[in-house]
Amino acid sequence: MPVTMVPDAVRQCVVEHLIHQYGYxxxxxxxxxxxxxxxxxxxxxxxxxxxxxxxRVAR
Known part of the structure; x- marks a missing residue:
């Protein structure tokens, strides 16, 4: 499934898991x-x- 097709809640869970897994x-x-x-x-x-x-946006 392309990343753009993944629901936001699933994407957030994956990102949070990776952040925890890599010790960030x-x-x-x-x-x-x-x-x-x-x-x-x-x-x-x-x-x-x-x-x-x-x-650019942050400025």
């Missing part, structure tokens, strides 16, 4: 204006496109 932890909530992006690799074209889009 959030920074303390002290910093209010911080965005965290996690990419498996930055060499893929879409990683750069997503990063630049998030950066």
């Amino acid at each position: 932890s959030q920074l303390p909530r002290v910093a209010a204006h911080v965005l965290q992006l996690v990419f498996r690799e930055l060499e893929h074209m879409w990683s750069v496109v997503i990063f630049r889009g998030v950066e």
Whole structure:
């Protein structure tokens, strides 16, 4: 099933499972204006496109 066809609740469960599985932890909530992006690799074209889009919107 393509990722776009997966219901939001299922996608959220998968993401939360992967975050727990790989031991990712959030920074303390002290910093209010911080965005965290996690990419498996930055060499893929879409990683750069997503990063630049998030950066543009965050400004």
